[in-house]
Amino acid sequence: MMTPHINAAADAFADTVLMPGDPLRAKYIAENYLEDFQEVTNVRNMLGFTGFYKGQRVSVMGSGMGIPSASIYYHELATKYDVKNLVRIGSCGAISSDVKLGDVVIGMGACTDSKVNRTRFKDHDFAAIADYHLLEQSVAAARAHNLPVKVGNLFSADLFYSPESDLFDVMEKHGILGVEMEAAGLYGVAAENGIRSLAICTVSDHIRSGESMSPQERQEGFHAMMRMSLDACLKF
Numbered sequence: 001m002m003t004p005h006i007n008a009a010a011d012a013f014a015d016t017v018l019m020p021g022d023p024l025r026a027k028y029i030a031e032n033y034l035e036d037f038q039e040v041t042n043v044r045n046m047l048g049f050t051g052f053y054k055g056q057r058v059s060v061m062g063s064g065m066g067i068p069s070a071s072i073y074y075h076e077l078a079t080k081y082d083v084k085n086l087v088r089i090g091s092c093g094a095i096s097s098d099v100k101l102g103d104v105v106i107g108m109g110a111c112t113d114s115k116v117n118r119t120r121f122k123d124h125d126f127a128a129i130a131d132y133h134l135l136e137q138s139v140a141a142a143r144a145h146n147l148p149v150k151v152g153n154l155f156s157a158d159l160f161y162s163p164e165s166d167l168f169d170v171m172e173k174h175g176i177l178g179v180e181m182e183a184a185g186l187y188g189v190a191a192e193n194g195i196r197s198l199a200i201c202t203v204s205d206h207i208r209s210g211e212s213m214s215p216q217e218r219q220e221g222f223h224a225m226m227r228m229s230l231d232a233c234l235k236f
C-alpha cells in the first residue's frame with residue numbers, strides 16, 4: 001500500500017503515532033527509545049518508524065512544518081493507515097513570563113490564523129480541541145514523571161516569521177501558552193476523521209526574551225516530553 005506521501009505497508013503503523021515536525025527527531029526517538037524498530041516510510045525523507053516501547057507497538061513519524069505539510073500526513077495516516085491516535089510532540093515559542101524555556105505545554109485547544117478549519121466547517125469557528133482521553137492520560141503520565149506540564153491553549157501560526165508583532169500581545173492577554181504551527185490543523189483532521197489527537201510541545205524559544213534553543217537541542221533534547229508521551233501511549 002502507498003499514498004502519494006507515505007510508502008509504508010498497509011499494517012506498518014501502530015494505532016498510535018507520535019509526530020514531531022522534524023523527521024530527524026522521529027529518527028532520534030526511534031533509535032533511543034524504541035526496541036525492534038524499523039523504518040516504515042521515507043518519501044521526501046519524511047521518516048517514519050514503528051517499534052516497541054515497554055512492549056507496546058508504537059510509531060513515530062515526522063510531519064514537516066506548518067499545517068499544510070502536516071495535514072497531508074495526518075490525513076493519510078487517519079484515512080489510509082487506520083491510525084487511531086495522532087500525538088504531536090513539537091516545539092513552541094512562549095510569550096508569557098510564566099512559561100519558561102524547556103517547559104512542556106499541552107494544547108487542550110488550539111487557536112489559529114490558518115483558514116483550514118473554516119474551510120472544513122462552512123466558514124464557521126470550529127473549536128479545535130484535543131481528545132480528552134489522550135489529554136487525561138498524558139497529564140497523568142506527566143504527574144508520574146514529576147513533570148509540571150501546563151495545559152491550555154496553543155496558537156498554530158501560518159507564519160514563523162510573522163510581521164504582526166502586536167498579535168503576541170493579544171495572545172498573551174488571552175492566555176496562549178505556546179505558539180507553534182500544526183496543532184489546530186491536527187485537531188481539525190482528527191475531528192473530520194473521527195480519530196483522537198493531542199499536541200504536546202516543549203518551549204524552545206521565548207518570544208519576549210529572545211532566548212532560543214539550538215537546532216541540536218530541538219532535534220535531540222526534549223527527553224522529558226519524549227518519555228512522558230511514550231508512557232502516556234501505554235494507556236491509550
Ligand SMILES: O=P(O)(O)O[C@H]1O[C@H](CO)[C@@H](O)[C@H]1O
Binds near residue numbers: 020022092160181218
Ligand atoms: O519542532 P516542531 O515539531 O517542528 O514544531 C515547531 O517548530 C517548527 C518551526 O521551527 C514548526 O513546525 C513549529 O510548529
Ligand SMILES: O=c1cc[nH]c(=O)[nH]1
Binds near residue numbers: 181207
Ligand atoms: O512555531 C514556533 C515554534 C517554535 N518557536 C516559535 O517561536 N514558534
